[in-house]
Amino acid sequence: MGELQKNTRFEHLLRLADTNLILGHRMSEWIGKSPILEEELALTNIGLDLIGQARALYEHAVAVSGEEDNRDADDLVFLRDAPEYKNLLLVERENGDFAHTMVRQMFYSAFAVPVWEALTRSVDSEVAGIAGRAEKESLYHLRHASEWILRMGDGTEESHQRVQDAVDALWMYTGEMFDMDEVETAAFEAGHGVDLTAVRSEWEKTVREVLTAATLDYPEDCWMLKGGRTGKHTEHLGHLLSDMQFLQRAYPGQKW
Amino acid sequence: MRENDTPLYEVFLRPRNGLSHRHVGSLHALDDQMAMQNARDLYTRRGEADSIWIVRSADLIASAPEDKETNLSPSDPERKPYRHPTFYVLPKEVENM
Amino acid sequence: MYSQGLMGVEETPGGEQDLLDRFQARIDAGEKIEPNDEMPEAYRKTLIRQMSQHAHSEIVGVYPEANWVTRAPTLRRKLQAMAKIQDEFGHGLYIYSAAETLGVSREEMVGQLLSGKAKYSSVFNYPTLNWADLAVIGWLGDGAAIMNQIPLCRCSYGPYARAMVLVCKEESFHQRQGYEAMVALMNGSPEQKAMGQDAVNRWWWPIMMMFGPHDADSPNTETGVKWKIKNFTNDELRQKFIKATVPQAKLIGIEIPDPDLRFNEETGDWEHGEIDWDEFWSVVKGQGPCNHDRITARRKAHAEGAWVLEAAQAYAAKQAARNAA
Numbered sequence: 150m151g152e153l154q155k156n157t158r159f160e161h162l163l164r165l166a167d168t169n170l171i172l173g174h175r176m177s178e179w180i181g182k183s184p185i186l187e188e189e190l191a192l193t194n195i196g197l198d199l200i201g202q203a204r205a206l207y208e209h210a211v212a213v214s215g216e217e218d219n220r221d222a223d224d225l226v227f228l229r230d231a232p233e234y235k236n237l238l239l240v241e242r243e244n245g246d247f248a249h250t251m252v253r254q255m256f257y258s259a260f261a262v263p264v265w266e267a268l269t270r271s272v273d274s275e276v277a278g279i280a281g282r283a284e285k286e287s288l289y290h291l292r293h294a295s296e297w298i299l300r301m302g303d304g305t306e307e308s309h310q311r312v313q314d315a316v317d318a319l320w321m322y323t324g325e326m327f328d329m330d331e332v333e334t335a336a337f338e339a340g341h342g343v344d345l346t347a348v349r350s351e352w353e354k355t356v357r358e359v360l361t362a363a364t365l366d367y368p369e370d371c372w373m374l375k376g377g378r379t380g381k382h383t384e385h386l387g388h389l390l391s392d393m394q395f396l397q398r399a400y401p402g403q404k405w
Numbered sequence: 406m407r408e409n410d411t412p413l414y415e416v417f418l419r420p421r422n423g424l425s426h427r428h429v430g431s432l433h434a435l436d437d438q439m440a441m442q443n444a445r446d447l448y449t450r451r452g453e454a455d456s457i458w459i460v461r462s463a464d465l466i467a468s469a470p471e472d473k474e475t476n477l478s479p480s481d482p483e484r485k486p487y488r489h490p491t492f493y494v495l496p497k498e499v500e501n502m
Numbered sequence: 503m504y505s506q507g508l509m510g511v512e513e514t515p516g517g518e519q520d521l522l523d524r525f526q527a528r529i530d531a532g533e534k535i536e537p538n539d540e541m542p543e544a545y546r547k548t549l550i551r552q553m554s555q556h557a558h559s560e561i562v563g564v565y566p567e568a569n570w571v572t573r574a575p576t577l578r579r580k581l582q583a584m585a586k587i588q589d590e591f592g593h594g595l596y597i598y599s600a601a602e603t604l605g606v607s608r609e610e611m612v613g614q615l616l617s618g619k620a621k622y623s624s625v626f627n628y629p630t631l632n633w634a635d636l637a638v639i640g641w642l643g644d645g646a647a648i649m650n651q652i653p654l655c656r657c658s659y660g661p662y663a664r665a666m667v668l669v670c671k672e673e674s675f676h677q678r679q680g681y682e683a684m685v686a687l688m689n690g691s692p693e694q695k696a697m698g699q700d701a702v703n704r705w706w707w708p709i710m711m712m713f714g715p716h717d718a719d720s721p722n723t724e725t726g727v728k729w730k731i732k733n734f735t736n737d738e739l740r741q742k743f744i745k746a747t748v749p750q751a752k753l754i755g756i757e758i759p760d761p762d763l764r765f766n767e768e769t770g771d772w773e774h775g776e777i778d779w780d781e782f783w784s785v786v787k788g789q790g791p792c793n794h795d796r797i798t799a800r801r802k803a804h805a806e807g808a809w810v811l812e813a814a815q816a817y818a819a820k821q822a823a824r825n826a827a
Contacts, residue, residue: 177584180571180587182799182802182803184809187434187443187446190450194446197585197588200581207577222577246806297810300435300439301810303820304813304814308809392573393573405690413602430668433608450588450589469538
């Protein structure tokens with residue numbers, strides 16, 4: 150097990166942090182728009198968990214990158230443009246209707262649970278600590294989204310159609326999660342990362358169970374889009390950033 | 406929207422082991438699983454509970470206010486004073502018993 | 503406060519004198535009233551009105567803040583804004599659930615909000631135009647609300663008092679987070695200071711109005727006090743609020759936009775300029791800058807969520823049938 154290069158380690162942390170931040174931000178966009186009042190609390194809870202995970206990872210990434218990089222966690226969030234963001238494409242997709250949001254959440258959480266579980270054994274004790282908490286939070290997110298998918302899938306004709314549409318529309322963004330590129334491979338080999346090909350089978354099993362219980366069709370194999378982890382995003386991310394980063398961009402260098 | 410089809414649940418929390426569950430309020434949910442999720446999100450955002458009980462409000466059996474007299478007065482200290490410690494006279498020398 | 507001195511209450515205590523006397527004796531003895539207890543119809547109706555207005559205010563009050571939540575400038579501010587807004591939805595639900603013990607369903611109350619029949623605090627019909635507005639809503643808006651909510655923890659109706667205990671416990675961070683964000687702005691650049699002052703200039707008077715009409719113009723106050731569902735009058739609460747706020751403003755270099763505000767050494771009270779009651783009543787009646795937007799946002803969430811609720815209902819019905827089979 151070799152030592153992981155500092156910039157690869159930083160990049161690996163950034164990917165995890167960005168994915169959680171962007172999905173957490175998407176949850177905050179639901180505020181005031183949730184289908185029932187109780188869901189306002191649930192969606193915000195998920196958002197707070199995800200942004201909290203991201204914040205811990207950014208702070209760690211800043212520490213890892215050391216003195217020559219004087220950016221802090223907020224700089225990473227509010228002052229990077231889309232190509233520098235390394236989140237998964239899946240999580241930047243617009244919220245759409247409640248079915249889209251819940252399917253996106255289920256797809257991601259079914260991935261996040263085994264990833265965090267594996268990261269509890271990371272040689273980076275800071276990451277292992279973050280992963281321990283995050284795994285529990287992600288399990289709850291998975292359960293929450295799965296319960297809703299069950300109700301929508303096995304609910305009315307309209308809800309069944311909406312949730313099936315969401316599954317089909319988001320499917321092409323799921324393959325990227327398991328892609329072992331150079332960074333992921335190096336991180337895994339150095340004991341910092343996760344064997345994502347192994348995560349894949351667990352993810353497929355979870356997703357198949359949820360969809361089957363919800364009387365939904367498991368999609369056929371299709372061409373999978375990727376690029377998020379290397380900064381090649383969909384059109385949706387730029388708009389999210391222009392909203393999220395507005396104050397820091399309009400009034401640079403201020404304390405808030 | 407037919408929210409009145411949404412059953413009401415009563416929520417009880419036990420803050421930590423060693424204490425009993427205590428009623429904190431109610432919530433609406435369509436089934437037991439959702440009610441439990443909602444209870445967690447609504448009533449335990451600050452780690453207020455290590456155990457949650459929920460029960461459909463319709464399933465609670467409550468005493469009627471007009472039964473207060475018949476239910477409760479037999480234990481009234483004035484009616485059966487010998488149930489209460491102050492009924493018994495002790496020698497002055499015994500300070501606490 | 504959030505019920506602004508009970509806008510639109512017409513009921514006066516009436517009915518059987520015996521009942522009224524019996525009831526008043528219990529209240530005067532400091533007893534709490536519980537849901538199934540005997541109570542005058544006017545007490546029940548007044549409470550339903552007050553509690554539903556209060557709950558609606560918590561829910562509608564989310565929108566001015568939600569307008570900035572996705573633009574919060576740091577991770578810390580983002581998390582605190584989300585947590586605060588989430589609490590407000592929770593508080594709305596606590597109070598709805600307490601009101602339901604009086605025999606009115608949440609559906610009925612929400613229906614009245616969506617139809618425009620029910621009132622909520624007029625303050626939420628003003629726009630949030632810059633980031634400092636969020637800070638000012640926390641500092642001054644929640645500061646004003648706390649003045650009212652703490653005494654409500656001791657109100658005569660048990661479920662309402664208990665809901666307010668939960669609310670007050672959770673809300674203790676809301677005002678502090680607002681003031682903290684305000685301090686950061688007032689320690690910042692000239693542009694940030696200008697944002698802070700601009701926000702206070704726009705919110706000061708709407709927040710003064712939050713306490714409701716002067717006592718002399720608030721005929722329901724007496725009944726509310728008598729029944730212990732209102733422990734201080736509108737003017738008393740407004741005075742407490744000014745007293746608490748003036749030194750906080752001074753400390754961070756905020757000027758309160760009332761040229762007539764002055765401390766009266768003799769009475770020990772603050773005298774303030776005249777509140778524009780025409781504006782107040784126009785906003786209460788629907789003519790505020792954001793009344794339409796707020797209700798439209800609520801209606802939209804409700805309408806767009808209808809299919810989700812229907813799905814959950816259909817699923818629950820299927821499950822019940824499967825379990826019965």
